[in-house]
Amino acid sequence: MADQIAASISTGAGPSASPLASRHREGIGRAAEAVLIPLGALIVSLVLFGGFVALSGVNPLDVYSDMVIGSVGSWFSVQNTLTRAAPLILTALCTALPAQAGLMIIGGEGAFVIGALASIAAGLPLAAAAPPLVVQLVMALVGMGAGAAWIAMAGALRHWRGVNETISTLLLTYIAIAILNHVVEGVMRDPGSLNKPATAALPDADMIGNIGSMEVHWGLVYGIVFCILTYILLYHTTFGFAARMVGGNPRAARLAGLPVARILMIVTGLGGAAAGLAGMVEVAAVQSRASASIAAGYGFTGILVAFIARQNPLAVIPVAVLFGGIGASGGLLQRRLDMPDASVLVLQGIIFVVILASETLFGRFRIFRSKER
Amino acid sequence: MSNRTILPRRAVLAGLGGTAVAASLPLKGARAADSAVVGFIYVGPRDDFGYNQSHAEGAAALKKMPGVKVVEEERIPETDQVEKTMESMINLDGAGLLFPTSFGYFDPYILKEAVKYPKVTFEHAGGLWTDKDPKNIGSYFGYIFEAQYINGIVAGYASKSGKLGFVAAKPIPQVLQNINAFTLGARLVNPNATTQLIFTGDWSLPVKEAEATNSMVDQGIDVITMHVDSPKVVVQTAAQRGAMICGYHCSQAKLAPTAYLTGAEWNWTDLYPKFVTMWMKGEPIPNFYRGAFKEGLIKQSPYGPKVSDEARKHADDVKAKLTASDYVIFKGPLKDNEGKIQVEAGSELIQTNATDEKLEAMHFLVEGVSGALPA
Numbered sequence: 086m087a088d089q090i091a092a093s094i095s096t097g098a099g100p101s102a103s104p105l106a107s108r109h110r111e112g113i114g115r116a117a118e119a120v121l122i123p124l125g126a127l128i129v130s131l132v133l134f135g136g137f138v139a140l141s142g143v144n145p146l147d148v149y150s151d152m153v154i155g156s157v158g159s160w161f162s163v164q165n166t167l168t169r170a171a172p173l174i175l176t177a178l179c180t181a182l183p184a185q186a187g188l189m190i191i192g193g194e195g196a197f198v199i200g201a202l203a204s205i206a207a208g209l210p211l212a213a214a215a216p217p218l219v220v221q222l223v224m225a226l227v228g229m230g231a232g233a234a235w236i237a238m239a240g241a242l243r244h245w246r247g248v249n250e251t252i253s254t255l256l257l258t259y260i261a262i263a264i265l266n267h268v269v270e271g272v273m274r275d276p277g278s279l280n281k282p283a284t285a286a287l288p289d290a291d292m293i294g295n296i297g298s299m300e301v302h303w304g305l306v307y308g309i310v311f312c313i314l315t316y317i318l319l320y321h322t323t324f325g326f327a328a329r330m331v332g333g334n335p336r337a338a339r340l341a342g343l344p345v346a347r348i349l350m351i352v353t354g355l356g357g358a359a360a361g362l363a364g365m366v367e368v369a370a371v372q373s374r375a376s377a378s379i380a381a382g383y384g385f386t387g388i389l390v391a392f393i394a395r396q397n398p399l400a401v402i403p404v405a406v407l408f409g410g411i412g413a414s415g416g417l418l419q420r421r422l423d424m425p426d427a428s429v430l431v432l433q434g435i436i437f438v439v440i441l442a443s444e445t446l447f448g449r450f451r452i453f454r455s456k457e458r
Numbered sequence: 459m460s461n462r463t464i465l466p467r468r469a470v471l472a473g474l475g476g477t478a479v480a481a482s483l484p485l486k487g488a489r490a491a492d493s494a495v496v497g498f499i500y501v502g503p504r505d506d507f508g509y510n511q512s513h514a515e516g517a518a519a520l521k522k523m524p525g526v527k528v529v530e531e532e533r534i535p536e537t538d539q540v541e542k543t544m545e546s547m548i549n550l551d552g553a554g555l556l557f558p559t560s561f562g563y564f565d566p567y568i569l570k571e572a573v574k575y576p577k578v579t580f581e582h583a584g585g586l587w588t589d590k591d592p593k594n595i596g597s598y599f600g601y602i603f604e605a606q607y608i609n610g611i612v613a614g615y616a617s618k619s620g621k622l623g624f625v626a627a628k629p630i631p632q633v634l635q636n637i638n639a640f641t642l643g644a645r646l647v648n649p650n651a652t653t654q655l656i657f658t659g660d661w662s663l664p665v666k667e668a669e670a671t672n673s674m675v676d677q678g679i680d681v682i683t684m685h686v687d688s689p690k691v692v693v694q695t696a697a698q699r700g701a702m703i704c705g706y707h708c709s710q711a712k713l714a715p716t717a718y719l720t721g722a723e724w725n726w727t728d729l730y731p732k733f734v735t736m737w738m739k740g741e742p743i744p745n746f747y748r749g750a751f752k753e754g755l756i757k758q759s760p761y762g763p764k765v766s767d768e769a770r771k772h773a774d775d776v777k778a779k780l781t782a783s784d785y786v787i788f789k790g791p792l793k794d795n796e797g798k799i800q801v802e803a804g805s806e807l808i809q810t811n812a813t814d815e816k817l818e819a820m821h822f823l824v825e826g827v828s829g830a831l832p833a
Contacts, residue, residue, distance in 0.1 A: 154550065161549050165542045266659060270628070271832060279819055280584070280630045281562055371538045377660065378536035378562050412539070416546050420529035426503070 118453040123393075126443035127407075130436040137431060143422050151421055155414030162413060167301045170409030172197075174308030175363035176387025177394065177401045178315060179236065182356040183250075184396040185319055186349055187332035188240060192254025193360040194384025195261035196232035200361025201368045202265050203231035205284055205375045206273065208368075212291050220291045224365050225307075232361015233354035235261065240353030244346050250353075262380050269376050283376035293370035304366035309402055311359055316398040318355075328352055360384060389433060393440050408433070493527040494554060494738055496520055497547035499540060500532040501560035501687075502662065508688035512708040513559040513583070516726025520734055529553060536562035544571045548578055555579045555737050557730070561586075568595060579737060585812065587746050598729065598747040600755030601809045603639035604780050605722030606683070607787050608758055608773050609704035610643020612719050613681040614651050615769035616702050617644070622653045623674035623682040623701075625692050627661045629831050631820040633685045636722075638824045639787050640683055640704075645826050647772065654679055655829030661687040668695045675699040681719065693718070702764060709759040720773070721759035728754045748812055751781040783810070794822040795829075 135145030156166050179193035204224040211220050239257060242248035268284075275285040293303050319325035328348050331338040339345050363383060368375055390408055394400035415429035496517075504514035510532065521528050529551050534540050540563050547553040554577070558568055561584045568580050572592040585599030613622050622644055626633050637655055644651040654677065656670040667684070671692050674682055682696045683704035690713060693703050697714035705711070705721025736743050749755045758777065761770055779785035786808060792801035800822050801807060807817040823829060 155546070159549070161545065165546060168538060168542055263659075280632050282628070282630065367537065373566060376562070381535035381537045381539075413542065413546070416531050416543050417550065419531045420497075420547070420551060426531070426533040 114453040118447060118450065121453075122443050122446050123440055126440045127436065129443075130432070130439040133435050133439070134432045137435070138422075138424065138428065141424070141428075143424060147422060148418060148424075151417040152411075152414040155417035156410030164300045165413040166406060166409040167299075167305055168409070169412040170405040171302065171305040171308055172363045172367060172383040173387055173390050173405040173408055174305070174401055175311060175359045175366070176384045177390035177405055178308075178311060178359035178387075178398060179232075179356040179384070180388050180391035181394060181396040181398055181401055182315055182319075182359065183236070183240065183349075183353045184391065185325075185332050186328045186352040187335060188243060188349065188353060189251045190236060190239065190254045190353065190356055191251055191388050192236065192239065192258045192261075192384070193356075193387045194380060194382065195254065195258035196235045196357040196360035197364040197367070197384045198258075198261040198265050198380050199235045200228035200232035200364030201379045202268060202364075202375050203361070204228035204365035205287065205368045208287055208291065209285055212288050217291045220287075221293060221369060224369055225362060228361045228365030228368075229358035230361070232364065233358040236357025236360070237350050237354040240349045244349050258384070265375065265379060266377055273375070275374070278376070281376060283374045286373040287369060289373075291369070292373060293366065302366070302370035304363070304370050307362060307366060308359075308405070311362065312398045312402050315355060315359075319398065324348070324351075360387070389437055393437060395444070407436075493525050494734075495527045495529060495547075495552050496734060497544070497551065497553040497556045498528060498530045499534050499543055499547075499556070499558040499560070499563065500530070501536065501562070502533060504530065504532045506688040507690040507693070507710050507713065508686070508707040510559070510687070512724040513557065513726055515708060516724075516730040517557070519727040519731055523731060523734065525738070526734060534560075536560060536567075538567070541567045541571060544568075544580075545575075548575055553578070555581065555734065557581050557583075559583050564597070579743065581733060581743065585746065585748050589745075591745075593745065596733075596743045596745050596747065598733075598744075598755070600724060600753075601635075601748065601750035602722050602724065602756045603635040604750040604787065604809060605756045605758055606636040606704075606706075607639040607643040607780075608777055609683055609720060609722050610640040610645075611647055611773045611776060612643075612761070612765055612769050613640070613683065613702075613704055614644035614647035615766055615772070616719055616764060617648070617651065617681045619678050619680050620648055620651045621677065621679045622651060623671070623679040624653050624655045624827075625667055625670045625674075625682065625684040625686060626655060626657050627663075627686045628659065629657060629821075631818060634820045634823065634831075635817070636685050636706075637827060637829075638820070638822075641824050641826045642787060643776075646776075647769075651826060653827045653829075655823065655827050657829075658686065664688075664691045667691045671695040671701075672699065675701050705759055711759060711762065716763055718759070718762045719765050720761050723757045723759055725755055725757040728757075746812075748810065750809060751777060752783055752810075780809075788817065793825045795825050795827050797825075798822075800824075 138148050139145050155162055157163055176193040176197055179196055180190050183190045204227050207227040208220055208224040211223055239250045239253045242253055243250040270282040273284040274282050295302050327343050331345055331348050335345060367379060390401060390404050394404040411429060411432060418424045418428060419426055498517045500510040500513060502510045504510050517528050517530060520526050529547055531543050534543050540558060544556055544558060547556060564582050564584055564586045568582055569591060572580050572595045576594055579594050581596045583599060585597050587595055587597035624637050624640060626637060641653040654674055658666040658670060667686055668691050671682060672695060681702045684692045684706055689706050689710055693710040693713045696703050697717040702717050702719050703714055704719050708723050709721055711718040733743050786806045788801055788807035790801035790805045791799060791803040794800045807814055
């Protein structure tokens, strides 16, 4: 093994190739590695899951075929998958973006809830007075602002008070849900909502619609745009370089004269804004009102998505779609094979562990390096 | 979470070669032949000893009917996920009748799907349908507080201290009806009985439910009942601490065979086969169907060993009157726990009157309940 690695290192600096062609090939190799290793890990996970279901007396081949039918087997299934992926893209960014600057945020659920609550509070009084586009825009901005403030608060506590951001964001989630319940059962309660306390509903005209003739709401596009923009910010600007440097070594970053506090506030704010926007979409495209059902766990699944995407904003998109597909096909597993819902959690867990373990494989395969000797 | 889902590490390791092993195991997964497909959707696990299990027991009763195929999905949150689950059952399984059982599934999800799939019948537990809503939706519900009243009578006899406890989720009308009926039942047999009320704040908060139960037993409370999604934690905690229990949603007798007195149960095992028979014959199912003991929508758990003969007789007697629609629980003069008259002398809140504001939007606690409502 050791000589293999040595060989793969030495091949990188082969004297015979022209530097440009070599760098080009190197880039393709890297990209192939970044795609093929997680893909391989995914296949290994599915095989492990097949073993697990076989032990509980279900034919793995039936499971695989139902998973394909349920996630991509028809146009309906594809839309089902994408609908489920939409909120996960945004909540995953709440973990992925601060992680670039070295902060481990797991409180996306709280920012989601606060974003939803703030946006409906802004949207309801405005709905009567303004055209739908203005209502939606204001709701989105307020939702993002509230989510950003929520997570940036944890970033500030971390930077100036040394409070562990993982713990504080987790605990802030409980506070957020308590605030949600307090408000929807109190000041913002629609008196007509007797047995399920909720705010008044946003009028149909102000709701975010579906993308063209697809039965998937625009929240999916918001998420994709958010991912692309933050990817560019992180990997193609000096700010992004500085942020990742803070993530690599905060002390070195400070010594280099980087504004660490400002960078941390911006990345935590961006992460919170993403989850807050997801909350706004949940209200304005799906539920039309805020109630206890807002806290449906998207923020927590987002953490898993972010880790599997290795905290890369672009990778978040396919991973969220993968999770959407698992969710969409999970129903079929329950219905056709009589498997409990938790079997889907088992699959998610297996994928999580295998993909994280597969990170140690990066750089170990010569095939991804340029071939000159 | 179901016991089947616990995944020991050894099982995973052993499962590495699972696909090969698979051939030798007896495998499920055969597709059903043509039959009427009925879909059930639950918000929590279907073996929760509570709300979801009561519906799953109803679904299990359907599985025994010839020509009926039941498909089930559990733990579906009240978001557009339930919309997609309904559509998936319709599109991929060919379901023609759906029972999305959680209260919060109705608006907007069932309303939306009923317009989109006019040939599919939707049956929802909650009694929310109004004549403005699509006709392919049915809404049914039981006045289960009648059974909580019987719980109260049994608890009144069983309690030595006269102190009772009620662990409740949220201060909404349905829950308050149960708290008040339970207290009135207990005070019918022991006018000095009091009910200590604790709200946990949400439908499923096992830790808070256990804390509430423990603190009640510490105060000398010896009979506890509840209205939360899964009474399991309250029942087990109370039984361990030596208190007696009146159950809710479905029977929890198995969890505490001696401490369990009786319980207020939904009777979906009776109702669902009736609905499905009507549906298969092509007869319309009523859009709005509510009732209690008389209509067979609710039932009482069999009495446990600690229920005295006197208590049994009294409870059975009142239950017979309720079944004959010959008994009113909330009748004046009725004071709340702040001394204010809520029901004037001579007037009554008839249980099955779905249009009675005072009953439907109940927002008071009767005399004898220690606890307060948010303003």
